[in-house]
Amino acid sequence: MAHDVQNYNLDQKFDFSAGIKKSVLTVLGIGAAILVLGIILAMTGGGHHEEGAEAAGHAFHWYERLYANLWINNVYFTGIAIIGVFFFAIQYAAQAGWSAPITRIMLSLGNWLPIAGILMIVTFFVANHDLFHWTHSYLFDKASPEYDSIIDGKGAFFYWPMEKGSFPVFYIARMVIFFGFWVFFFNKFKQIAANEDQLGGNAHWFKMRSWSAYFLVFFAVSSSISAWDWVMSIDTHWFSTLFGWYVFASWFVAGLSTITLLTIFLKGKGYLEMVNENHIHDMGKFVFGFSIFWTYLWFSQFLLIYYANIPEETVYFVERLSSDIYGGFIFVNIIMNFVLPFLVLMTRDAKRHGIFLKVVCSLLIVGHWVDFFLMVQPGTLGHNGGIGLMEVGMLLVYGASFAFVVLSSLAKGNLVPKNHPMMEESYHHHI
């Protein structure tokens, strides 16, 4: 029933205690150890892969796998970070009241964005030819035997206004603009939030709503194009018109799972006492619903390509389904990201109790990493890929660094937007 008097502590701050720091850093250390072990093993024992690669035209080097792993995690964690900001903006644009106490948790994910941007650009320049086939200049040279008319036709998308095959100005400009604006909007939100905490009043809420609307318009375009740039351009010949949505859906589920997991974690530590099972239920519904949304997009993409059976489109799935390495992961992907969340989170009780959500959200965070693994590795590494020590280590390193950045940012500001005009409404949220 209705709560009678609210004596919630609105000035609470997250204490990033030595204990929590230690566990995050331990995961980071274990991840780094596994990663280094994986690299050493790949450097010394990678020989048996090379015969096949030699026949295909170029020798395989161990560091290509390292680059592919960097790229998977760059794209994946950038996605989780920007989804935090995106979901925050959605709350304001939709004038949502229920979510008021957890809006700061959503926003805190954005602290990864500046780091993600730098990592992305650096990785692009270091990895270059090893990740992106279209960076080879001979593809655009009509005199070369390697001339590729299809990629030449798409060349302007990367190189405009420069000559095709030179420096990818347009591509880099898009990357810089997207990260630049995302960080700009994120900082704007953070600044308005800080002012709201200090001064109070409804004006900040209205300001936040307007900026949220601007951000959402920009995000609608940028999220889709970044999916083409960062993921779809790996398979340069291939294209899918709903790829932007597909990547967005994968990001969204992973981001929602992270927000839910973080909320449950903070509640478990004794913070956020105003967040009750009704709020958790709503987050659970988002995770459940958007898992199905992701499946819908995954299947829509698959069914149309499978049914139309046009070679230039089916190559994407042939490369994956008929591969000894990736074939099984297609089904792992579907089971982790659709079947299990669908069945486990179907009942109301499962969405209201932290334990089910903890399990499912952790599963989804790994599951959508597998999804990105399947998008990136077949096109970059081919039969030299797979999930080994390097993959596990890199995921742990990125995950722990992400957690460290987010948790230390939560420790700096207020955990709860104490002057949010809809705080009172959210106390009485009842579903």
Added chain:
Amino acid sequence: MERDTHFILGVYEDEDVLLHAVEEVRSSGVKIHEVYTPYPIHGLEHVLGYKRSRLPIAAFLFGMLGTTLALTMQFYMMRFDWPMIIGGKDFAAFPDFIPVTFELTVLLAAFGMVGVFMISSNLKPWAQPRIFDVRSTDDKHIMAIDIANNSAMEVDKIKEILKSSGATEVNNKSFEE
């Protein structure tokens, strides 16, 4: 079967008064038959102590039935009854079956749920609804108490409880069925 049922009706004007009255009446040991209101009142099912509906279970089972039916039908038709090559695919091409399976799952879950709801709420087309008080479709909240269910308590005592809980009128109502 001829059976007369006798009810005591409490008439309430205000939803807040009603919500507290329901709590009071129940805590004094009177069993409430049903409360009729002109519009949905938030929290009423909670104070009346209703258990959560089991309708989702019916929806799930009907959904499973739809999935099974759809897959069986398509496999039987496409593999055994009239095999046809469509688009160069196998006879029993599983991905092709998913859209139909999805549709039949949703259709049967929805129809099954509506059907179960109507049966369990006695909403058959020929059902004669009991009209306790026509004002419950306008501006009054009506609390109905079945005397047969409260045989342990004096009728006058129940009326007393209703009055003191804020009812503006207390009436008798009988149905001859």
